[in-house]
Amino acid sequence: MQNDLQYGGQHILLTSSAWDAAESALKGLPGLKIAEDNLADVLKNIDGCIDIELEHRNSSKKSKYNSELIMIALEGALRNLTRGETTTYSSLEEFYLSEHERIQKYAVEPAPSVPLHNGEEPNTYTDLDAVSHLPRLGTPSYTLIRDALQFGLQCTLYPNSALIVTHESGKALSFKASMSPLTSAVARAATNHKEATRVLLQRAKVPVPLGRVFSIEDRSVALDFADSIGYPVVCKPVAGFKGIGVVSNIRNREELEKALDLHAISKLRDDDLIIERHVTGDDYRIVVIDRQVVAGVLRSTANVVGDGLHTVADLVFYKNRALRANPQRRMSPIKISHPGLHYQLGLAGYTLASVPAMGEKVLLASSANLSLGGDSIEILDELHPSIQELAIKAVDAVPGLDYCGVDMLIEDHRLPAADQSCTIIELNSAAAMGSAQYPMWGNKVQISQLLMEASAHASGLQVEKTQNSDIAITFTVRGRVTGVGYRRWIQSQAKSLSILGHVKNLDKRTVTAFAQGRSDDVAALVRLAILGPEGAVPTSVAAEPAETSELTSFEVRK
Structure with missing residues (x-):
């Protein structure tokens, strides 16, 4: 049967x-x-x-x-x-x-407990639902669009995430993710190459780790260099990003061999690599805008804390629930399949099925990069003034760098820099805004707003918020957007975001719409509008503030 x-x-x-x-x-x-x-x-x-x-x-x-x-x-x-x-x-x-x-x-x-920091549960965010509609890399332009509209500015978004923000005077500001008018192309080029950054910082007498660049063909020379400077050491790509291929706290030649093997299979396997002395201390991202420290984020390596009951896999799955409830971290959970995770577990003699003891912290990555599932705690209120001064000095070492994420290793951020090991390991000219804007714990810093304000002031523009948390806008979409179901698609997206308004065809290559609702939701709709349904090819979305209207739904009009 x-x-x-x-x-x-x-x-x-x-x-x-x-x-x-x-x-x-x-x-x-x-x-x-x-x-x-x-x-x-x-x-x-x-x-x-x-x-x-x-x-x-x-x-x-x-x-x-x-x-x-x-x-x-x-x-x-x-x-x-x-x-x-x-x-x-x-x-x-x-x-x-x-x-x-x-x-x-x-x-x-029973379920594992919610991850805590100093007894506090992770932060919650009111725009999580709006952000959850966005593509993987859509958050930076979304926050900038939201701030531009709240400042009463016009903004035009393009398919490559380039954003042009226009003041009523006609002056325009250009952004792309965290790239802004505050950083020159030369400064970006210098900071994108870790060895060039090291040279500039050394000239400014800023503390940096002892290290050298090696070609991927010079494996034996790199191993001998590590032996000569002494372990532990760090191995990382010379032009790396998001922690790809980075292995820290390598304790001997055998572990360095394994780290080089990881580099060989990473996305940056064709890049030269850096071997440098491992410096003690926790990993921090200090954000500097226009020579002012505006945020300080302690970044902890991806980890779980044992309870004597649940497996590592149990703890990872539940830790990822907390990460997915964070607008920035929702797309960067701890990945069970990541080679670095199994490398770290192997060092501790663990597997995914192991049960860590109560209170035991189990590391799941070799670097504190948030894209690998690390923790983020905003600590600016506690950051010692001397450390802030050191961060500003490091940024001043690169001309044309007025927005930067300074990566530092610090033993204790509350103590003077001179009384401890405090080292600059990297400068990021297009530092992701999310770690400070959406920290797991600590104060939430509106980095995108500060970046836009500073960019406007640098261009001689004065801006201030003219809109409340609820806003109304009109926006115009150009490209292949008629005869492909674009209006119905926009209506569907608007309804899912609880936005009121209407949309209609203006001509054969133009759609125009009106939308009002929470600024988070409206900004998300503008960010989505550049994508469109299958078959559509939007080439630009231009939005500007409008007066609110009495509406009860979102309609498709002819």
């Missing part, structure tokens, strides 16, 4: 024994709780197609899994039944590695 089930959008047939076993397991959802030592038995009943050997986490505290993990296992079992295949996992570690990419939700009971 066979039963019909819709799976993955298709109807499939299952044997009665498989159907009955799955049905009995799922009857208790969503409150289903089943002990580890029984879960394997339940799965074996599904015609023996899957066998998970679950390890006890703690002999005195048996963790109980509920609906989501069981659903993942059952889905895999049912899928394999339809193919006549058998999947056997020899360990929980193998199960994690095999199935993690399919896991959209993950739940265990």
Whole structure:
């Protein structure tokens, strides 16, 4: 006898024994709780197609899994039944590695606690829903669009994320992500090359780590250099970004060999690399705008904290929930498949199925880059004035650099720089605004607003907020935007953002619209408008403030 089930959008047939076993397991959802030592038995009943050997986490505290993990296992079992295949996992570690990419939700009971910093839960953000509609790299231009409209300025967005903001005087300011009029092209070129940055900082008598650049062909020379300056050392690409290929605290030649292997398979494997002495201290991003420190962010390496009950994988999945609730971090969770994660776990003698002791901090990356899932804590109120002065001195070493993220290693940000190890490791002329704008913990700094204000003042313009949190705008979209369902698509996006207004075709290559709502939502709609539905090719979106209107919906007009 066979039963019909819709799976993955298709109807499939299952044997009665498989159907009955799955049905009995799922009857208790969503409150289903089943002990580890029984879960394997339940799965074996599904015609023996899957066998998970679950390890006890703690002999005195048996963790109980509920609906989501069981659903993942059952889905895999049912899928394999339809193919006549058998999947056997020899360990929980193998199960994690095999199935993690399919896991959209993950739940265990009892759940790990929310990650804390000094007893505080992570910050919450009112624009999380608006940001969640945006593409992966859409947040910087979104925040700048929002600020421009709130300042009463016009703005025009292009497909490559270039943004032109125009003052009523006719003067225009150009932005692209965090690139602004405050930074010259020469300054960007200098800071994009780590060795050039090192030379400029040394000339300014700013402390930098001892190190050298090596060609990727000079592997043996790099190894000998590390031996000569002494371990620990850091290995990183000469023009790297987002922590790609960076390995810190390398303790011996064998570990450096492994780090060089990681560099060889990274996206920047063809770049020269730097070997430099590892400097003690925590990783900080100090943001300087127009010779003023406006933010200081302590960046902690991606990690989880053990509770003596949950596996590393459990803790990672729940840590990622907190990261995804942050507008900046939502697209940069801790990746179970990342080679650096397994490298770090291996150094500690752990796997994904290991259970760290209560309070044990387990590192999951070799650098404190936030794109790898690290933590961010804004600490400007505590940052010692001498450290702020050192950051400004470092930025002054590069002419034409009036916006910069200064990366520093500091033992204690509350103490004078002269009383401790305090070293500049990098200057970022287009530093991402999100780490200070959306910190996991600490004060939220409106970096995009400060950047736009400083850019305007540098051009002799005076700007101030003229709009409230609710705004109204008109915007015009040009390009291939008629006859491709663009108006209906805009209406759908507007409704999902709770925006009121209307949209209509102006001519064969132009659509015009009116929108009003929360500034977060309206800015998100403008950012989305440059994308359009499949078949559309918008070439520009021009928006400007407007007067509010009495509306109850978002309409498509002819």
